[in-house]
Each structure stands twice: as structure tokens, then as C-alpha cells.
Amino acid sequence: MEACWSLVLVAVEFVWSVVEGEVDGLVVDGCCWLGCCWYNRKGATTPMPKISKIAKSIEFAQLSPTSQDAAWMEIALEQARRAAELGEVPVGALVIKDGEILGLGHNRNLLDNDPTAHAEIIALRQAAARFGNHRLVGCEIVVTIEPCAMCAGAMIHARLARLVYGASDPKAGAAGSVLDILNHPRLNHRMQVTPGVSANKCSELLKSFFQAKRSATTRG
Numbered sequence: 001m002e003a004c005w006s007l008v009l010v011a012v013e014f015v016w017s018v019v020e021g022e023v024d025g026l027v028v029d030g031c032c033w034l035g036c037c038w039y040n041r042k043g044a045t046t047p048m049p050k051i052s053k054i055a056k057s058i059e060f061a062q063l064s065p066t067s068q069d070a071a072w073m074e075i076a077l078e079q080a081r082r083a084a085e086l087g088e089v090p091v092g093a094l095v096i097k098d099g100e101i102l103g104l105g106h107n108r109n110l111l112d113n114d115p116t117a118h119a120e121i122i123a124l125r126q127a128a129a130r131f132g133n134h135r136l137v138g139c140e141i142v143v144t145i146e147p148c149a150m151c152a153g154a155m156i157h158a159r160l161a162r163l164v165y166g167a168s169d170p171k172a173g174a175a176g177s178v179l180d181i182l183n184h185p186r187l188n189h190r191m192q193v194t195p196g197v198s199a200n201k202c203s204e205l206l207k208s209f210f211q212a213k214r215s216a217t218t219r220g
Contacts, residue, residue, distance in 0.1 A: 069164050072096060072142040073198040076166070079106040079119065080144045080205055086111060090205050093119035093143040095127035095136065095160075102139065103127030119143060120151040124158055135159045144202040146173035146195070152181040155191065162192040166202030 072094065079092025083106035094104035105122025109115060120143050128134050140162040141155060147165065152174035155163060163175065163182065174181040175193055183190050 069142070069194060069197045072164065073144070073166055073202075075101070075104065076119075076142050076144050077198065077201060077205065079104055080202070083107045083119070084205070084209050090209050091119040091143065091145050093123040093141060095123045095139050095141050097127075097131075097136075097139040102130045102136075116150065118148065118151050120147055121154060124154055128158070137161070140164065142197075145169050145206065146175045146177055147182075148172045149174040149179060149181055152179075155182065156187060156189045159189055160191050162194065164194045164197050166197055167199050167206065168195065 076092040076094055079094070080090040081092075083092065084090035088107040088110055090107070092104070092106045095102045103123040103126030105126065106119045108117040108122060111117070120141060123141065123143075124136070127136055127139060131139070134157070136158040138161055139158070141160055142164040143151075144166045146167065146169040147155065147163070148169070149172070165175065168177050170177050172178060175195065181187075182193060
């Protein structure tokens with residue numbers, strides 16, 4: 001009985017590691033296979049459920065923003081303003097871990113002639129270089145607008161722990177507005193999501209930018 005309780009405790013700890021993104025899906029399935037072998041050797045007649053399926057059934061509730069989130073968002077907004085000054089769509093992002101900024105940036109699509117140079121990608125590249133690992137386990141990303149499908153996919157590959165974003169994107173948002181890539185039930189990673197931080201500021205910056213663009217076009 002004591003051995004069974006030990007196994008249960010290990011399983012619970014393992015599931016939590018999966019939830020936090022610290023264990024890759026292939027590792028999960030491999031460990032589950034070993035667990036099933038052990039379980040069946042004990043004479044059990046009911047198949048043991050895969051831990052990966054248990055972990056994937058856990059839903060991540062949206063978290064309420066904190067005052068610290070707002071402070072980080074101000075830095076992201078400053079990056080977005082720099083983008084606007086350079087003629088880029090004003091989006092800014094930063095990656096943080098334990099209160100330290102590992103990477104930050106703004107949209108650079110026009111500057112770099114790069115369709116992938118969104119603010120989130122720039123910040124993720126800097127953070128990975130500084131972190132010395134493409135897996136940014138335990139890191140959070142703060143961005144002024146809901147990420148697109150490309151950026152959401154990059155966040156999953158990076159194994160980020162949390163996303164904080166400002167304005168929703170009803171045309172291309174991949175954190176629930178158009179798609180929900182970040183916590184898709186068929187994918188092997190989950191992250192916490194905190195939407196709407198300084199949403200009005202982020203939205204107003206974008207609106208002002210595009211209004212100025214339309215005005216310039218009309219005058220021309």
C-alpha cells in the first residue's frame with residue numbers, strides 16, 4: 001500500500017510538471033508506457049489511463065492581471081511607440097523570468113524585410129540567446145496585442161509558462177478571439193493567459209497609428 005501511495009505522489013508531481021510545460025510530450029508518453037507496464041504486471045484488469053491525457057484535460061483559467069503586469073506592459077508599450085515612430089505597426093513585447101527582462105522588441109517587418117519579425121518573435125529570439133536554450137521554461141511574455149497564429153505557435157515551442165497581452169485582435173488573434181492555439185487540447189503544452197492588461201492604451205495606440213496612415217493616404 002505504501003508503494004502505491006508513493007507511485008500516486010510521483011504521478012501527481014509528474015502531471016504538474018506536464019502542466020507547467022517542463023516535460024515534453026514524447027517523454028510523457030514514454031513514461032506513461034512504462035507506468036502501464038508496471039501497473040499491468042501487478043495484475044490489474046483495468047488499463048491505467050495515460051498521464052498525458054489526464055494532463056491535457058486540465059483547463060487553464062484566465063488569470064486576473066496584477067499591478068506588476070501593468071508595469072511590464074508599460075515597457076512593452078514603449079517598444080510599440082518606437083515601432084510607430086519607425087513606420088511599423090505599433091506592437092511591443094518582452095520576455096521576463098523571475099523579474100528580469102531577457103528579451104524585448106517591437107515589430108520590424110518593414111525594417112528587416114522579414115514577414116516573421118513580429119515583436120513577440122524578436123523578444124523570443126533575444127531571450128533564447130540570453131537564456132542559452134530554445135526552451136524558455138518558466139518564462140513569461142508580455143505583448144501589447146493578442147498574438148497571431150505564428151507567434152502563438154512560437155510561444156508553444158518555447159514552452160512559455162504564461163502570456164500577458166493587452167488589446168484583443170478580432171481579426172487574427174490566436175489566444176481565443178479567432179483561434180485558440182495556445183491551449184489547444186491536441187497540443188502537448190499549456191500556458192496561463194492573462195488578457196486585457198492596459199487594453200485601452202494598447203488599443204488606442206493601434207487606432208491612432210492606422211488613423212494617421214489613412215489620413216496620410218487621403219491627403220496624398
